[in-house]
Amino acid sequence: MKIEIVTIGDELLIGQVVDTNSAWIGKQFNNSGFEINRITSVKDTEAEILNILKETSRRADVVLLTGGLGPTKDDITKVTMCKFFGAKLVFNDEVFEDIKILLKDRVSSINELNKQQAMVPDNCTVIRNPVGTAPVMWFEHGGTIFVSMPGVPSEMKHAVEGNILPRLISRFKSSEIIHKTVLIHNIPEAVLAEMLEFWENALPEFISVAYLPSPGRIRLRLTAKGQNKRELESSLQKVIDQLYPIVGEAILGYDDVSTVKIIFDLFIKNKLTLATAESCTGGNIAHQITLIPGSSNIFKGSVVAYHNHIKTGMLGVDERTLEKNGAVSKEVVEQMALGAKKSLKSDYAMATSGIAGPGGGSELKPVGTVWIAVAGPNGVISNQFKFGHIRERNIIRSTEKALVMLKHMVEKDLV
């Protein structure tokens, strides 16, 4: 079965908005054993929308469309679909009810534009949308199913999870697809590929492998395809078990999760608490931790010490040490970690101090120089890193490294 995604909107083509909807849909469908064959983003002109409808109707069994259903004039998906499917717009009472309920607290009265959103094509199945003003439309045309959804991520997600995916699952028998991801830390891609050459050549036909590099780590993705889920799972597990003898300690984990999620699980499991003292990461470590639901169970807080008087005043860094070694130094970052652990009353603490750039570098300490320290019940350790010139990347890599250093310290302490 061939499934395609079509996202509609000029904002995608001029780069004002990144298409995150497609990735989300791809993940959900894959988890249910469906493959997405292609993703296309088109402009919101009638000609382009008609073109892609015609093309996909020849190629695909299911076409999932998002975008262009809002109340404003630039939203032309609905009228264009009417043209393509030869439909007339009719007023739908149920949809109007939904709109009225939704807007009750938001506007003083329903205006004409919102009322028009209750007009729906007369030859489609209308799927009501309780979280937005545009309903979902399900067309069947010449053997292809077209589902038109709002582009607002929360509305699209609600429709896919609650209705569209369950409908497609009950109608089409899908084959099983299983992905497993092995997280590998700090080995360059080509070196890893050479290490894994024999292992890769010995993989069974139905298992494929892909390398996904990102700052500081590689996600090794294994995909197994077939009919029997249990057999696929045990085959995958067998080849994954062969990796540790080859790659060893560089394996960070066996799920496609962020390093911060690995830390969260480790701290929850062992009832530990955490704090951060951040200079160059500017609160990003705290932010990444607190994005996780339930993080208040492990996270005490953070001192973002951008200015030196905060390092001395709130974290107890010694003024002479600071003057002698500078803020970006082993001595200061270790005192920051120990100070955070003490004053925020946590079991462990991470500290960062570096030159994120683009300005502020010197010959001795160029942009990208970062000191990271981790403090725990058995003392403090620190490392210096040389990252690159790009500010955002330096913040991300510093965050990642701090978390990996913390993971190693906690695992050692737990032995």
Next chain:
Amino acid sequence: MKIEIVTIGDELLIGQVVDTNSAWIGKQFNNSGFEINRITSVKDTEAEILNILKETSRRADVVLLTGGLGPTKDDITKVTMCKFFGAKLVFNDEVFEDIKILLKDRVSSINELNKQQAMVPDNCTVIRNPVGTAPVMWFEHGGTIFVSMPGVPSEMKHAVEGNILPRLISRFKSSEIIHKTVLIHNIPEAVLAEMLEFWENALPEFISVAYLPSPGRIRLRLTAKGQNKRELESSLQKVIDQLYPIVGEAILGYDDVSTVKIIFDLFIKNKLTLATAESCTGGNIAHQITLIPGSSNIFKGSVVAYHNHIKTGMLGVDERTLEKNGAVSKEVVEQMALGAKKSLKSDYAMATSGIAGPGGGSELKPVGTVWIAVAGPNGVISNQFKFGHIRERNIIRSTEKALVMLKHMVEKDLV
């Protein structure tokens, strides 16, 4: 002239990676007066890559491809392009030099996989890549230009900015496209559209408008297309000037920049300093501020006070006030803002305290209840908000609201 983007890789279709390359390319090309006509993401199988090469060669004048050029087995773009263009792979000494220089500090010796990256098709123009091991390939075929680039964002960006875009600009005369964005705060989309109906109907033919809603704000994008840049700019300015009498104070700014960038510019210009005391935003406000290069000129630091003892210990929140009103209250959040301003020694401070969810809500204070305070030289103000149930969205909306409150206070103080 028709330009298309093709991104290659299973990771895009199964949703393991979001395609940010296309948005970035779209933005750069648009700024140079080129329009992107379509974006397609395909799987990295030979059949799919050949299909899209065939299709785009019929439709487009320029096709920009990214991905599938790495050293590992799943990267098949290069050999597939050879097949499509009838090319043979030949060893390129210059490319091999680049690879050796790049890997000098990273690996002990160049392995066979990296050496293979110096093999290039014999009928393309090779564009050297100093920041990665895969070169860029430029093919011309039946009137269409195909440019194959690495999928690693930093390598792709380097090639587009340094080589591909300048080449295309010097070869094709492009028409002028100008975008202007007006940021509007806190008006629902359909209400705004109704307010702007007459204005929209009176727009000249060559100016189009689009509504881009995101949590808490709408970006109103105006696009003018024509030959004379100066004329387009003055026409756009004229219609934008008509907006203030209609929309008034809800206009947040006239550039497509984040609210945090507006704050940064305001603080730099007036030599002001800032601090934050964050509970429910967990460091995100500090993180958003410190992503901006030069933020150390305005930002003192932050106390992320997840646990109550940090609110009392580091921010001077009164224990009895905390006990009596709870952490999510007007009294506590105001004391947090005043405490941060005082102990972090800044001119202004923002504080947040709320229930980000999904847990922790009660009947009186359901998930999504957030108190935000802003303190400045003339005192402190605070507001309560009721956001929704989604943790990440609550963090983003709280950040956005805190920044807007701060902007209003500072502007008032400056009058």
